[in-house]
Amino acid sequence: MKHLHQRIRDDIEAKIMSGEWAPGYRIPFEHELMAEYGCSRMTVNKVLSTLAANGLITRRRRAGTVVAEPSSQQAVLQIQDFALEAARAGVEYRFKILHRSIEPIDAAAAQRTGLPAGTRMLCLSTLHVMDDVPQALEQRLINLATVPEADKETFKDDPPGTWLLRRVPWTDAEHIVRAVNADGAMAKRLGVQTGTACLVLERRTWQAGAFVTEARITYPGDRHQLVGRFSPVA
Amino acid sequence: MKHLHQRIRDDIEAKIMSGEWAPGYRIPFEHELMAEYGCSRMTVNKVLSTLAANGLITRRRRAGTVVAEPSSQQAVLQIQDFALEAARAGVEYRFKILHRSIEPIDAAAAQRTGLPAGTRMLCLSTLHVMDDVPQALEQRLINLATVPEADKETFKDDPPGTWLLRRVPWTDAEHIVRAVNADGAMAKRLGVQTGTACLVLERRTWQAGAFVTEARITYPGDRHQLVGRFSPVA
DNA sequence: TTCGCGATTATGTATAGACATTATCGCTAA
């Protein structure tokens, strides 16, 4: 005999997955489920709250609970940390800061990030190397208004991403993944032929609404991939 | 004044994010937090359960609760549905089945999917077109043991992905994203030059442990990107 | 008819208590 919580959850998920309860269908009220399963409202409430958190249903006060419209599908992708990945694989990792400057934000970046023109940004280019083979080029902007202490940081011990993550926990992130052909300069730095397909991961992070950083990481396509796993029913 | 639940959650998340409570750190017991915040155990319990569900902490009876080891970072990416995307953008969408056959699974695919050699698979190649411009090429394997009714389906109205999603809800999926240079045949079909960087999304789905389908979707890199948003604090 | 407002109702948050489950700790006996 399983727990009631799980049984209610399974029942509802099955009805939704099978299509018996289509998107938009108003599922029974808490007090109805309560009667059906002979349990307290708290139990039903916790089940429904969990399903709502997972995006399967939408709840609105007074109106009730309906099966959520299937949003476009989602994939959860793992984004590897170079140092960690290297340690696990038992290879040597190092990084090199190729460029460092402080500049007012350019127009395009201001648009992307929603920052006012003229905001001072720390601009960094970092090459990630494992066993003497370049693995990725990282181009990063750090908002000095949000992270003033980055100004004096030398990034001697940790690459910018790791350093930031430890100092500024982000609460919101936006990701974009693209494929591009490496141009001459990029190809040279990554040690591949010009035109090689590369995976570009762009990530912008905010902390409580304040823009923190933008990173554009370019991986040689023949050497890297993003892997993910996703269970919609948790 | 925020809700207590949220305040406790914010506090704990902040301590973990800031590194004050490093991975492995044993966080206060429920009764300690209960005393600290002057609330009932249920309140604390619900917060900790939620954080555990989100993977931030690990709970064990009698032993207590510890900060979880950071898994590699995750990105949640939206995977657009062509028909839906087209409708929203107000452009015409159509698709064309380029190839269809039923074959025993090949060795490499058997390895990837964990199916026994010789399993009969429906193999489909589909070209997705919007406003007469090819948008993506989809190469798909469908497990006829799990979805026998696919055998007789003509895919006249809906492309295979849409058709499958309506019939066989998946419970588990694996995603891989890569960048590749288009070879001659691929380039011709997508209407791009040979060598153009393309984004390749591979997805394998299971339903309750039974393999359902594998899709490899190739997008011209200059025309497509995957976009995602992720809030660790929900 | 339509606007506005109060009553109603479903969900949101929280409490205090109960019993179940499962590791761990520490004592006892071989």
Next chain:
DNA sequence: TTAGCGATAATGTCTATACATAATCGCGAA
């Protein structure tokens, strides 16, 4: 010293209740 076992302590699940909050419904007034 160690194997085994019972006490103990922490989390897991559930109940019954209370009050807060938000959105809708329906009534009455303009």
